[in-house]
Amino acid sequence: MDEALLRSLTPSVLTVLVRRGADFAAAEDAVQDALVEAVRVWPADPPRDAKGWLITVAWRKFLDQARADSARRRREDRVDEEPAPGPTPAVDDTLQLYFLCAHPSLTPSSAVALTLRAVGGLTTRQIAEAYLVPETTMAQRISRAKRTVSGVRFEQPGDVATVLRVLYLVFNEGYSGDIDLAAEAIRLTRQLAAHIDHPEVAGLLALMLLHHARRAARTAPDGSLVPLAEQDRGRWDTASIAEGVGILQAALARDRLGEFQAQAAIAALHADAPTAGETDWVQIVEWYDELARLTDNPVVRLNRAVAVGEADGPRAGLAALAAVDASLPRHAAVAAYLHERDGDLTTAALLYAEAARKATNLAERDHLTLRAARLNSRRCR
Structure with a gap:
């Protein structure tokens, strides 16, 4: 069973159902039911057209639920006839689905959960385990989020910055349960990059790759943390570093600097140093200055104080730290x-x-x- 294929098809299958007239909440439930059916059926009888199979099964699941629910009788009248078999629509609303799941009316935690469910194709149980909360709690969170966005039209414009922040929240959760959220965030950001030509999308993808490249060296065999300066750089993933740097350079060449590109530039300078002692801290301070101009974020000023301490000495770093809120x-x-x-x-x-x-x-x-x-x-x- 190719779970990666199933999860990659989830957004486009969901958007087809919404285009056909299903509301978002009902369509998402139907797609999840179809995914469960695929896990059961495909190992013994794999379809020739995976996407078409999922659309057909999900649509039937939706119709079954609509007919069984007397409160949805009006909707049943609109969608009673199943569309004739044929090629799946060429329209791909995946980008709009990202915007919908990162809708500003949702809390960050709800937006993250809905994105993982609707765009990522994860089950409620997987998301709950990843966030170390009871499955019932996560189910309620996702249900509320779906109700909130059910009335939002796909035609309404979305905010790329909000989508990127949601994906970054997913990435920073790292790993827990049987789902590697950092890897999932990278997969979803790659998918987003395939649908939108935006330098900050590229910047976020580069940042994720550069951070993820150091993952194996961040902890000792006993699970204890290993600071960046003490990490075994031979354990860093050089292929991910090279890919991240290449993506970043292409984004920076467009001269539309954003905060994720600036953060990725800092990560690239760390990755480029053969040893901790050879890190170009002066240039890192300059990038933190750029980042501070782009976003009024106290965490940026905190990290800048560390960089100043490395570039100009600890007392200069302490002077920079004095301007940062001590409660941070x-x-x-x-x-x-x-x-x-x-x-x-x-x-x-x-x-x-x-x-x-x-x-x-x-x-x-x-x-x-x-x-x-x-x-x-x-x-x-």
């Missing part, structure tokens, strides 16, 4: 690192301990606690 997540960790580099081990140890208490996941907390313990041990010698 990771602020204490950055301050600890800069104080450590400046030789103030006492302050650094206290700040590492504070950062550990504020950490949102176990691996990060363990890493920061260990840093504090190591500095305290050095001070006591």
Whole structure:
């Protein structure tokens, strides 16, 4: 069973049903039922036209539900006759489906869940496991999201920036359960890039590839975090780095800079350095300056302080950090690192301990606690 094929066909099958008159919520349910049927039937009897098979089965599932529900009698009157067999429509509304799932009326978490379900073709159970929530909770979230967008017409314009932020949220969830969300986000962004010629779509795809290329080196065999400077660069995926850099260069050549391109440029400079000591921190600071001009994001200023500390020394980094809100997540960790580099081990140890208490996941907390313990041990010698 080619699950990747099934998931790649999901958006176009869903949009065909919507074009035929099904509302979004009912169409999406029917497509999910058709996917389940495909998993059951295809191993023994694979169809010659996979997309056509899915459309036919999904449409029948939709009609069955419409006829069984007396509250939908009017819709049944409109769609009672099944279209005659024939070639599937050439119209591809996949791009509009992205816009619909990232509709501004949805919360970020609902937009992410709906995108994974409707565009990604994942089941509710898979999405729930990936986000470590009960399946019933995720089902309710998806159901509410579908009701919210059911009245939105495909003809209404969408916002590319919103779609990209939703995909980036998916990517940053990483991996949990049996679904690799980082890989899924890359797949969906590739799909989006095939439907829209936009430099920021390319920028996001490049950024994902460059970050994902370092994934194998980010953790030790015991699961502990490995900081970028200490990673084994021989474990980085050079093919993904080369692809990401190529995509980024083509996007930057169009001279329509956006925040994802700027972030990808920073990631490319890290990837290009043979060793941590050879990183071009001066140019990274310049890219953070560009990024700060593009977006008023305090996280950008926080990361810029680290880069300044590397380029111009820890005291310059601390001066830059002084302008950043101290309540920001990771602020204490950055301050600890800069104080450590400046030789103030006492302050650094206290700040590492504070950062550990504020950490949102176990691996990060363990890493920061260990840093504090190591500095305290050095001070006591």
